[in-house]
Amino acid sequence: MPYIANTEADVKEMFKTIGCDSFEQMWEKAQIKFPPPSLDTLHSGLSEYEVVKHLNELAARNATQLVNFLGAGYYDHIIPAAVGEITGRSEFYTAYTPYQPEASQGTLQAIYEYQSMICRLTGLFVANASLYDGGTALFEAMMMAGRITRRRQAVISEAVSPIFRRMIECYSSNLDIELIQVPSGTDDSAQQRLMEAITENTACVIVQYPNVFGTIEAWEEVTAHAHAKGALAVCSCYPIALAVLTPPGEMGFDIVTGEGQSIGIPLSFGGPYLGFMATTEKHMRKMPGRICGRTVDLDGKDGFVLTLQTREQHIRRASAMSNICSNENLCALTALVYLCCMGKQGLIDVAELCAAKAAFARSEILKIDGVKPVGGEAFFNEFVISLPVDAAEVVGKMIDKGFAAGFPLGRYYPDRKNQLLIAVTEKRTREEIKALANALEAVL
């Protein structure tokens, strides 16, 4: 059988050492004194070739050939081959948590560099080594704000990803947490309503940047207001946008999280992804998740270790900052290598291309009769349009024309049934954008 190295002769000899003459006797000695299950519903094992063939067939039954304008927090960006070459090195991917620093300096230094990158992008002081995804990271940020302020109420904008919000609702259901969701609306008073909802009982206000509709906002007034009420300001953000947008740390946010899929990680039907989190120096010891720190060895030589571990479950158990153990380390490495490959100018170029192509797409699409803009001119690479008919119907017809044309908002926002959220990345060409507009015109 594959992946088992013991030969019959080995097994015989080992049986002798452990005082058994059969596997059944071995089980009995181990206190398993009942018969094995039949497993009759399972098939016999297949060879590598057969499994590959089968999975190639299944892969072919997924419509990845559609021209993709679907985003809503998960984006189809270019990933340089160098990224996969590094994360495909088995010294990285077959290791585990670097609890033995002398045997794990590669992973540890990579985590330290990743943390540094996240700090540089977000404008904050410290980042953790990763969380599962953007949604769980935002929940952890909310819990962290509760620990710091000792308050149990969170004010969250409805312009935060509905995917994240329903996860937070789910996790909060057994906890003493009051979630106040503030309608986003299409007017300019959304920030005003958020601020009015923040009281002396609020642990944190949670927003998204750019918001789920792609809109860029300045948040200084809201974060200042939150601080005046003794609350923290939490923001979930899109890391590629941070190459060109004011970093959240400079706008007064105390905890910044986000979904890191866009920085080098394939869409892969929903995971594995990367939750990132950064915070200020003041709140470092209340942050969940692993943190790598720089120190020296016995000879004074620089090196890295996991640090501040008394925050974590393997030491603090029920009173840990979080229950997280395994995180998304290889995805954090992926993001790090991607950011290195892109570099200072490259990431700006990608962000500018996305923004310019989105602006072009919006102007082309708005030329169509009956299509109206929703929201202002300040958006990054995603925008909302209003159609004369149900957007879900239109998207269905667009699939037949070879496009994943965007995300119909009616599923999460019943009052936005006719609205379509369209994402444009650097991958989309002028021709594809023009073809999208033409096809849209044809189906309307």
Place this chain on the structure above:
Amino acid sequence: MKLIFSISRSGREGSSIPKADVPKVNAIPQQFRRKKPAELPEVSEQEVIRHFTALSRKNMGVDTNFYPLGSCTMKYNPKFHERIAALPGFAELHPLLPQLRHGGVLTQGALAVIYEAERILSELLGFSACTMQPLAGAHGELTGCMLIAAYHKDCKDEKRKIMLIPDAAHGTNPASAAVAGFETVEIASDSEGNVDLDDLKKHLGPEVAGLMLTCPNTLGLFDPNVKEICRLVHEAGGLCYCDGANFNAIIGRVRPGDLGFDVMHVNLHKTFSTPHGGGGPGSGPVGVAEKLVPYLPVSRVAKRSDGTYALEYDYPDSIGYIAPFYGNFGIILRAYAYMLTLGKEGFRRVSENAVLNANYIRCRLTPYYDQKYARFSMHECVFSATRQIAKGVHALDIAKALIDRGYHPPTIYFPMIVPEALMIEPTETESKDTIDSFIEAMIEIAQMTESNPEQIQQAPLTTPVKRMDETRAARSPVVADLGCPGM
């Protein structure tokens, strides 16, 4: 080694991005733009590759060294799994595609993978259904605890706020129970390393929601009373959670559902051979008995009578959304490939050889190292460096000495109820020859502890760094290179 930032040179570029084919408008209004660019490194692609290749060589991994890290099941990761996960038909698939109108038809291959993996796993666990959504083991524990809470809520039995957890448990158990809103109460182990039945009985009552039990337990032992434990908990109105971190010990041989457990998670990155990634991504699917099926998270993958697959959301009693989508799909895919390769005969051979290898190590090292619970073990064996302490050699020193000898150390200082614990889990994929060499190294360390303990205390000497000053790291943390002096 130099940080990537220190090899950065102003103006150097590593990226290759398409030229703009649309008007270069200044799309983002000036007031929202950052004033200074983020200080990402400016390096060539070759420098990136050389830097990270050099870093990779400062790591031990399963592919470079024997890695008997107890409780982590560091088995071999088949290489073709990586290629499958990279197939564009899977890697480029947008998770929101099924939510477009008629979108389910666009992702039939991916839904088939999830559905089939779920079906095989349910059979192996002896449960009615599984959710593949939990993103890691601890996330599975949290999901399981939330299912238990939902069950009691539905039974109008909301006073059940206590989760019982044995003292030998992984730290994630009490931490996960706490995030699910439970108070935790510790149950003692008896002198054999089993759950202390008297202590359990003392704590059972109308406020107990359930018990979280690792099976086999964290000492690598199969608790012979496990059916009785489940019965007692049920009798008191509680539910039984099985921590499946150690499922590799019993796969194909024992189905936790048959023992009386109601809910459990397994770690695909342990038992089902998906790579550990230096600390994730993992995947922690949860299986449940019939009575917990209504509460499973949405979405759920269903198979229609015509053989096609669909995502279903209409489960009014569901706990809701624990993951953004369908789980760590790329990991589930690798585990599915592994399940297909092993087949019904293969699973049991895994547990047979895992248990054989562990007991072989246990028997051969028994003359040299103490065991708190000297019993026939399952897939891992736990020694105690109590004999070595007399010479000033601790479990930590033994671990470091192993590194010098080319072995990744076992898990140390866990379970907490074993003093100076060394928890060795060889897995089924290691050959007898490798295991013999490891045993020789352990014996040599035991002998050197007698003759020359200082040499063990000084280890490791062959690694890129020696022992690190962890106190300094925690006392004055340096946790990022911010690239801007004065900050």
